[in-house]
Amino acid sequence: MKDKVxxxxxxxxxxxxxxxxxxxxxxxxxxxxxPETNKDILDKxxxxxxxxxxxxxxxxxxHVDYLKDRVDYIFIPKFISVYRRExxxxxxxxxPDMVRHSMKGLPELIKPKVDLKKSNRxxxxxxxxxxxxxxxxxxxxxxxxxxAQNRFQRYxxxxxxxxxxxxxxxxxxxxxxxxxxLGHSYNIxxxxxxxxxxxxxxxxxxxxxxxxxLDTHTMRKHTSGLSKRIFWTHGQRIVGGAFALMDxxxxxxxIYISSFGCGMDSVLMELTExxxxxxxxxxxxxxxxxxTGEAGINTRIEAFLDMLKWRSKDEDNLPTHGEYIHSR
Amino acid sequence: xxxTFPHMGNIYIAGKAFLEALGQEVIPPPRCxxxxxxxxxxxxxxxxxxxxxxxxxxxxxxxxxxxxxxLLVGSCGPCRFGFxxxxxxxxxxxxxxxxxxxxxEPIGEGINKLKENVxxxxxxxxxxxxxxxxxxxxxxxxxxxxxxxxxxxxxAYAKDSSRVDLIINNYHRKVExxxxxxxMMDLMDKTINSLNKxxxxxxxxxxRIGLIGEIYTLIEPFVNFDIERRLGHMGVLVEKSLTPTIxxxxxxxxxxxxxxxxxxxxxxxxxxxxxxxxxxGRETVGAAIGYEKRGFDGAIQLLPLNCMxxxxxxxxxxxxxxxxxxxxxxxxxxxxxxxxxxxxxxEAFVDLLNRRREEDSxx
Numbered sequence: 045m046k047d048k049v050x051x052x053x054x055x056x057x058x059x060x061x062x063x064x065x066x067x068x069x070x071x072x073x074x075x076x077x078x079p080e081t082n083k084d085i086l087d088k089x090x091x092x093x094x095x096x097x098x099x100x101x102x103x104x105x106x107h108v109d110y111l112k113d114r115v116d117y118i119f120i121p122k123f124i125s126v127y128r129r130e131x132x133x134x135x136x137x138x139x140p141d142m143v144r145h146s147m148k149g150l151p152e153l154i155k156p157k158v159d160l161k162k163s164n165r166x167x168x169x170x171x172x173x174x175x176x177x178x179x180x181x182x183x184x185x186x187x188x189x190x191x192a193q194n195r196f197q198r199y200x201x202x203x204x205x206x207x208x209x210x211x212x213x214x215x216x217x218x219x220x221x222x223x224x225x226l227g228h229s230y231n232i233x234x235x236x237x238x239x240x241x242x243x244x245x246x247x248x249x250x251x252x253x254x255x256x257x258l259d260t261h262t263m264r265k266h267t268s269g270l271s272k273r274i275f276w277t278h279g280q281r282i283v284g285g286a287f288a289l290m291d292x293x294x295x296x297x298x299i300y301i302s303s304f305g306c307g308m309d310s311v312l313m314e315l316t317e318x319x320x321x322x323x324x325x326x327x328x329x330x331x332x333x334x335x336t337g338e339a340g341i342n343t344r345i346e347a348f349l350d351m352l353k354w355r356s357k358d359e360d361n362l363p364t365h366g367e368y369i370h371s372r
Numbered sequence: 373x374x375x376t377f378p379h380m381g382n383i384y385i386a387g388k389a390f391l392e393a394l395g396q397e398v399i400p401p402p403r404c405x406x407x408x409x410x411x412x413x414x415x416x417x418x419x420x421x422x423x424x425x426x427x428x429x430x431x432x433x434x435x436x437x438x439x440x441x442x443l444l445v446g447s448c449g450p451c452r453f454g455f456x457x458x459x460x461x462x463x464x465x466x467x468x469x470x471x472x473x474x475x476x477e478p479i480g481e482g483i484n485k486l487k488e489n490v491x492x493x494x495x496x497x498x499x500x501x502x503x504x505x506x507x508x509x510x511x512x513x514x515x516x517x518x519x520x521x522x523x524x525x526x527x528a529y530a531k532d533s534s535r536v537d538l539i540i541n542n543y544h545r546k547v548e549x550x551x552x553x554x555x556m557m558d559l560m561d562k563t564i565n566s567l568n569k570x571x572x573x574x575x576x577x578x579x580r581i582g583l584i585g586e587i588y589t590l591i592e593p594f595v596n597f598d599i600e601r602r603l604g605h606m607g608v609l610v611e612k613s614l615t616p617t618i619x620x621x622x623x624x625x626x627x628x629x630x631x632x633x634x635x636x637x638x639x640x641x642x643x644x645x646x647x648x649x650x651x652x653g654r655e656t657v658g659a660a661i662g663y664e665k666r667g668f669d670g671a672i673q674l675l676p677l678n679c680m681x682x683x684x685x686x687x688x689x690x691x692x693x694x695x696x697x698x699x700x701x702x703x704x705x706x707x708x709x710x711x712x713x714x715x716x717x718x719e720a721f722v723d724l725l726n727r728r729r730e731e732d733s734x735x
Contacts, residue, residue, distance in 0.1 A: 093687075094683065094686045094687050094690070096677075096678070096683045096686060096704070097683055122647065124647060124648075129448075129480075130449070131449040131450035131650070132450070133450070133680065134450050134451060134649050134650035134651065134653065134680035134681045134684055135680055135683070135684060137450060137647065137648065137649045137650060137684070138645065138647075138649040138653065138681075138684030138685075141644070141645050141649075141684065141687075141688060142684055142687050142688075145644065145687045145688045145690065145691040146687040146690070146691075157647065159647075270458060271457075271458050271461065272446075272454070272455065272457060272458045273448075274455075275448045275449035275450070275454055276449065276450065302419075305419075305677075305678045306419075306678075307421070307452050307678055307679070307680040308452065308680075309419065310417055310419040310420040310421070310452065310678070311420070311452050311455045311459065313417065313419070314417040314420070314459055314462070315458075315459075315462075318462055
């Protein structure tokens with residue numbers, strides 16, 4: 045009988061699932077994926093998790109709860125660092141521990157430690173560690189991973205061409221306005237917790253760009269002007285992507301989706317908002333938590349889009365006192 | 373150059389005397405007040421954690437008094453404290469204040485920059501003098517902490533605990549008047565003497581509570597509603613898991629190996645949490661177990677709202693609570709925390725600990 049590994053559809057699922065899926069398939073392991081987030085999963089997560097945690101972490105607990113009686117193992121990697129001298133969010137650092145200590149009756153957790161802070165060597169250790177659960181030799185595990193990584197690179201290339209994670213739905217039609225949808229991948233691609241904001245924007249004839257569509261080099265270049273390097277890899281991506289698109293004038297407005305209580309966002313929002321204000325680019329923040337109502341979100345999106353329309357229709361951009369009207 | 377720095381408990385006492393002894397002009401911010409907090413809230417991002425808000429208030433009040441240089445310690449992740457300097461600089465620039473920020477970044481970020489900053493702020497020119505200055509700073513901070521600890525202990529045992537408050541209030545008032553290292557040391561010695569003279573209860577076994585959690589909320593009495601003093605008046609002996617002395621010992625004195633005290637916490641935390649989670653999350657877990665092992669009656673975790681590392685620590689503390697049957701209460705602090713509710717919870721917790729002790733003595 046094949047071993048079944050459960051992968052919760054939350055947190056870094058939206059970044060690395062294609063990699064994980066191919067890796068486990070190459071190892072000959074069956075994957076059980078939890079369904080898309082729904083009310084039941086959210087409720088279970090809120091119940092299992094500590095109150096103070098942010099929404100995506102609670103949702104993640106819900107997915108683990110769904111999987112726990114259906115699989116032999118649950119795969120929750122411990123992401124400490126994915127880039128030299130940088131870190132992930134502290135909640136990723138402790139995610140397997142939070143799950144392990146808040147929930148009862150869990151199957152065995154596979155929690156390889158990914159710590160590339162000092163060198164890439166640790167990656168190999170994490171791969172071999174995971175392979176051991178299925179009696180695979182180090183060589184076989186690494187071979188499976190390399191093959192998966194090649195596939196993952198091709199997927200990343202399609203994302204950069206403008207496809208949307210996680211199924212790579214292509215987007216290329218012309219739209220009158222381009223909106224940069226900013227935020228953590230697990231907030232902007234989870235259709236339940238952000239109430240389908242991508243679809244809502246597209247239904248209103250707005251194009252959606254996300255920072256995942258940019259290449260890493262461009263993003264790193266644009267944050268080099270800050271007085272302090274951004275030591276969160278995923279924060280670096282958000283700020284760098286926003287700066288790059290703003291500096292090059294490729295977007296009409298920014299919608300930042302932040303989960304209530306996100307520590308990284310409190311810093312990232314401040315940095316991007318400051319730059320947006322300086323350049324006169326419309327910027328709005330939608331804060332989501334388990335009690336956010338959909339009607340309120342709809343109203344705010346519509347108001348934001350109306351504002352963009354009027355701005356291009358009515359404003360003449362003639363200087364008053366040597367300044368553009370909409371710049372501060 | 374008129375130097376100022378943010379408030380954090382008793383650090384200003386040592387910091388002021390230290391920089392003055394090195395020939396710098398120091399303008400410590402006025403003690404944290406309602407106004408500090410309100411200035412901070414008004415100008416900071418809404419969702420940032422409480423320490424930044426108070427710091428912004430501190431800086432504005434110091435600048436009003438004439439400070440032009442801000443001294444700060446930096447870090448490089450994974451806690452958001454590492455971004456404080458860049459956010460604060462942006463906020464103060466927008467308000468039109470022209471101040472210089474000097475940030476001591478960790479050595480890993482480039483030793484030359486750190487060296488330059490140290491030489492500039494401490495008014496010295498070579499490494500030998502740095503060591504001399506460091507020894508002086510260490511003596512001062514160590515003694516300042518000693519007073520805080522002695523005051524906490526005396527309060528728990530004193531027949532009349534309000535006498536301790538009188539002595540400490542007097543000490544704080546005089547700190548602002550003395551100048552330099554010698555006068556400060558003299559004042560501190562006198563304070564220790566008078567604290568030792570306070571009459572103590574005999575055959576008294578106080579309830580012992582360990583304070584664990586985020587370092588700023590542990591150390592700054594304005595933020596934690598003077599929790600040490602309040603518990604002291606209830607006859608409780610408090611110990612903090614983090615003090616400026618412990619921090620310096622771990623991060624500066626014993627660099628890069630770390631102090632024995634902190635490594636012991638990591639060892640204790642291992643069964644529950646093996647890796648770092650940023651800030652002092654792992655130390656919080658280790659300290660809780662440490663207090664249990666040392667026979668404390670309970671522990672209180674303090675954190676500012678949305679503190680990421682401490683939120684990771686919380687489910688683990690809940691588990692320790694169940695596994696070891698060790699009472700741990702979590703108190704979250706932010707600008708909306710009400711004093712009355714806070715005190716009620718403290719009183720209830722102390723009652724619970726008293727009750728547990730009574731039950732144990734019957735069996």
